Amino acid sequence: MNRNDYDNFKFLHHQQNPLILYNCWDVASAKAIEEAGSKAIATSSYSMAEAWGFSDGEQLSFEQVLWSISRIAKHVSVPLTVDIEGGYAVDEESLANNMEQLFQLNICGINFEDQKVNHPNQELWETSEQSDRIRTIQQVAAKLQKNVFINARTDLFFKNMKHSADLVNEAIERTYAYAEAGANGIFIPGLTDRSLIEHFVQQSPLPVNVMVMDGMISNAELQEIGVKRISYGPHSYFQAQSNLQEQARTILQPPAHYLEMS
Template sequence: MNTRERATQFAALHRRNDPLILFNAWDAGSARAVAASGAQAIATGSWSVAAAHGFDDGEALPFALAVANLERIVASVDVPVTLDMEGGYAEALPALQENVRRVIKAGAVGINVEDRIVAGAGLYSIANQCERIRAIREAAEQAGVLLFINARTDLFLATDAAQHDVALLTQAIERAQAYAEAGASGFFAPALGNLEHIKTLCKQSPLPVNIMMLPNLQTSALADAGVARISYGPAPYRQAMKALEQASKAALDWR
């Protein structure tokens, strides 16, 4: 398949009550392993990719390196690939659009873009983030690719779980509705772990909802709640590195 065909295939994998499972990869080797498990698509996680290359999260990884890593992943698997693009590595809209064109050219059929101001503090206003989403959609349309724009809100990540109340959920729903009108394809709410809130979000969001797996959540319960996409974030990388550390320790402790 070419990039346009894979983009259409990827979008179709997002079905409410039948979630797409994305066990996040960080390089070509991990992507191959995930694909070999039967995964329908590959998603990167910015934290994992940065850590694997010796950088902190938050766009500290050079964008050129992120794109080169993406190219190697795309060349290594036969399934759609979506890139965690953080804040798009740009605030100015022309630069944001150029970065989007680069990741599409590299073979990505989807991106995560967050409403956190990566180089500043807080979140973009709804109006500003919608402007950014519209710019991304315009760049994708110019490239002729139905890019899956997974619009991430950092409302829950930025707030202690004990304060994930109805008021915060209402703000998230407002953003989901606005992002849909701006041209987003999906709505990502990492750190949201209250199942009743997740159900409400899925009912009221016009976009398919992506939830990050947390220890208190189960795939079956999220499917029943209406979730269309479940991702694992940095957990797979941490599990792999812990296993590597333990294996290395066992090899060194031979006496």
């Protein structure tokens, strides 16, 4: 990677065409996605954990996350952004320590969520608390003289499945606070209703990132209403696993007539 990765990555969030990220989970998937023409590489925490036999939710150790990201970073030549969930930290000291280790690697961006990972009630950090956590990350980056694109993720739309204009406005309030704290983008996974996404985009002070999932409108429609980043999350992993299983089934379970001939 070169020193302009951050600038290039940030620029990709301010074009007419949205940045499309087909998320990876290891070196092989990252290289395949880059060779397919992706302008940036993004990891999926869910996919990375599943690939190693763990559940999502910071069950994969932070040490192994660092190792996996370091391997991916060495094998891609486009900007790399990584999903770090809640930073594997419950206080700002541990968050700062973890980010200092992470920022030693060749990455230009992170996804950072406001859900308290593995909390039984899917509790979110208070807006002011999460804002302070974002400031801590920015302070670490400044200390290391490194620019990092912070894609602040709010899990409001996963915590509350009854989506409404009021919930969107609550998310917008968080977005303004996160932007003031130093976030560069806002990620709103779970929201799929076109009118609500459009309302969010119109009100957001930051480039908006959505996640492809059941019920999501088309990429063309997302571009039309001003979404700047479209992530596929674990969809790419599910698709790869499905294709692998189907190919294996074809080989391991040949048609009956083939067995009769042999």
